[in-house]
Amino acid sequence: MSKILFVMTGVDHWTLADGTEHPTGFWAEEAVAPYEAFTAAGHEVVVATPGGVVPTVDAGSLAPEVNGGPEGADRIAAALAAMAEINTPVKLEDVDLADYAAVFYPGGHGPMEDLAVDAASGRLLMDTLESGKPLGVVCHGPAALLAAEKADGTNAFAGYEVAAFTNAEEIQAGLGERAKWLLETRLLEAGLHVKAGEPWAPNVVVDRNLVTGQNPASSAPLAVQLLKKLA
Template sequence: MAKILFVVTGADHWTLADGTTHPTGFWAEEAVAPYQAFTGAGHEVVVATPGGVVPTVDRGSLAPDVNGGQEGADKVAAGLEAFEELRRPVALEDVDLDAYDAVFYPGGHGPMEDLAVDP
C-alpha cells in the first residue's frame, strides 16, 4: 500500500492584516475524513509539521454548526482522538519526499500562517 505524507500546519494563530492574531490551526474534518479514507484503504499516514510541533486543531472546526449537528461534531472529535499520528509529527524540514507516494495538505486558516510562506 501507499505511504502518504500529511503536511499539517504548526500554527496556532493567524496574523491578520492589522497585526492582530486570531486563534486557529488545521480544520478537523479536512484532516479526519481523508485520514480515515486513506487508512481505511490500508495506506500508511505520516504527519509532518514545520519544526515537528504537535499541530493545533482550530476549535471552531469542532462546533456542531459546522459539522451538521452534534452527532457530526462528536464523530469528528472521535476521529481526531483516533488520529494518533497527529500527536507524533516529524519535522517537515527533515522529510525525504522520495519516501512517500503522495502528499496531502489538510486545510484551515493555520496553513496561511506558516505553510504558505515556508520556503
C-alpha cells in the same frame, strides 16, 4: 501498504491586518475525512509540520454548527482523537519524498500564516509536482503553493487549474475584510487558474498530478480522487 504524507500547519493563529492573532490551526474535517479514506484503503499516514511541532486543531472546526449538529461534532472529535499520528509529527525539514507515495495538505487558516512562506514546504511541493506523485491540497491548504517559487521567481504551479477557499467564502465566514490578503487573489496573482465553485459546496479540480479542493466539504471527494491516482 504505501505511506501518504500529511503536511500540516504548525501554528495556532493567523495574524490579521490589524495585527490581531486570530486563533486557528488546521480544520478537523479536512484532516479526518482524507485520513479515514486513506487508512481504510490500507495506506499509512505520516504527519509532518514545520519544526515537528504537534499541530493545533481550530476549535471552530469542532463546533456542531459546522459538523451537521452535535452527533457530527462528536464523531469528528472522536475520529480526530483516534488519529495518533497527529501527536508524533516528523519535521517537515527532514522529509524525504522518496519515502511517500502521495502528499496531502489539509487546510484551516494556519497555512496562511506559516506554510505560505515555508521554504522547506515550497521545495517539497515542487519536488512532488516534478515527481508525478499524487498531490492533494484542500481549502486554505493551497496557501502553501505560494511558497513554491522557482529560481526565476515564478510560481511552479503557474498555469495549473486549482480549487481553493474563495474570496466569497472568506467574506461570508467573517474574516475576509480583516485579512492581510485573500487566498484566491494571491493564487491568481501567482499565475494559477482558480476554478471557483458555489460557496461551501464540494468542488474538486484535477490537473495532472495535482488534486485540489475548495472547502471542508471538498475533503472527502478530494480523497477519492487522490486514491484513484494512487491506484
